[in-house]
Amino acid sequence: MSAQNTRVLPFGPEAVAEAARLIGEGQPVAVPTETVYGLAADATNGEAVARIYAAKGRPSFNPLIVHVRNLDQATEFTSFDEEACELATRYWPGPLTLIVPLKENIPIASLVTAGLATVAVRAPAHPAMQALLDAVGRPLAAPSANASGRISPTRADHVLASLGGRIPLIVDAGPTRHGIESTIVAATGGPLRLLRPGPIDLGLSVAAARVIEAPGQLESHYAPEKPLRLDARAAEPGEWLIGFDAVAGDVSLSPSGDLVEAAARLFALLHEADRQDRPAIAVAPIPEQGLGAAINDRLRRAAAPRGRG
Ligand code: TXA
Ligand code: MG
Numbered sequence: 001m002s003a004q005n006t007r008v009l010p011f012g013p014e015a016v017a018e019a020a021r022l023i024g025e026g027q028p029v030a031v032p033t034e035t036v037y038g039l040a041a042d043a044t045n046g047e048a049v050a051r052i053y054a055a056k057g058r059p060s061f062n063p064l065i066v067h068v069r070n071l072d073q074a075t076e077f078t079s080f081d082e083e084a085c086e087l088a089t090r091y092w093p094g095p096l097t098l099i100v101p102l103k104e105n106i107p108i109a110s111l112v113t114a115g116l117a118t119v120a121v122r123a124p125a126h127p128a129m130q131a132l133l134d135a136v137g138r139p140l141a142a143p144s145a146n147a148s149g150r151i152s153p154t155r156a157d158h159v160l161a162s163l164g165g166r167i168p169l170i171v172d173a174g175p176t177r178h179g180i181e182s183t184i185v186a187a188t189g190g191p192l193r194l195l196r197p198g199p200i201d202l203g204l205s206v207a208a209a210r211v212i213e214a215p216g217q218l219e220s221h222y223a224p225e226k227p228l229r230l231d232a233r234a235a236e237p238g239e240w241l242i243g244f245d246a247v248a249g250d251v252s253l254s255p256s257g258d259l260v261e262a263a264a265r266l267f268a269l270l271h272e273a274d275r276q277d278r279p280a281i282a283v284a285p286i287p288e289q290g291l292g293a294a295i296n297d298r299l300r301r302a303a304a305p306r307g308r309g
Helices: 013-024 046-056 082-091 127-136 156-163 259-275 291-303
Strands: 007-010 029-032 037-042 065-067 096-101 118-122 169-172 183-186 193-196 239-243 280-283
Touching: 007 013, 013 029, 013 037, 013 127, 013 169, 029 127, 029 156, 037 046, 037 065, 037 127, 037 156, 046 259, 046 291, 082 096, 156 169, 239 259, 259 280, 259 291
Parallel strands: 007 169, 029 169, 065 118, 096 183, 239 280
Antiparallel strands: 029 037, 096 118, 183 193
């Protein structure tokens, strides 16, 4: 990613308008929430979400939290059961993230959920993030606004030190109130499960770590059902080939070899490959630079031999 000038604007109408303009162009922008500063992009634009990962230099894709204005906006693309509704009604806007089932045929980019059928949503209480959500009119995907491996930013200068030169704008509203990330609770059927402790204490203890028997079995990771072969330059019999660059394939992550486009299409094409009536999947070589490292990380996990079951 080429170096760019990172502007820091104090929170106000001008900063919000500029942030909304950049987000409309598919750029990620740093904006405070009541927990930590987030790096926000249009959750309906896969390439914009890919640019979050590019800016953070994150070597893997984790599902991101989708920020919404309120429960009404959340239920445009998710299903809340009664218990989840009660929690949202009681704690939103605020530092509570709920993992809920995603509806089908909704415009949320598959890179946001890293291909999962569930999604993390929260309605933040901070006026800057609220103003940005109002101005954009769409849900915003936002992880904490720090480079991979660095601590979460609670002030604009933390963001600047970590992501300066990699993002166009930081909206500065001073230190955040909580300073730790939101509480995450899964409400996907069965008892509620605490996945990450945070500012809101619901009296739940952290869900017991589940034994990982195979890549993709962990709740927060998607992997295709079928065997997957990497570094394929041509399909072998029975394989559905996902191409890239000069390898055309049955479908292509990016015919022009663009890694932002490839990241944006990765999970949708893995799902598509799983649905074909061919027993195996092959994927063309992806260069290990920039977003390619995160793409390869996910593909290597998907290709690793499966455990029992
Ligand atoms: O306070 C916060 O939550 C901040 C602000 C910016 O809102 N955001 C934040 O996002 O901490 P992030 O991306 O750093 O953490 C999101 C966490 C990750 O640990 C991810 O694995 C989990 O949420 N997560 C997201 N979707 C999930 C899903 N469908 N199932 C399980 N875990 C999920
Ligand atoms: Mg984080």
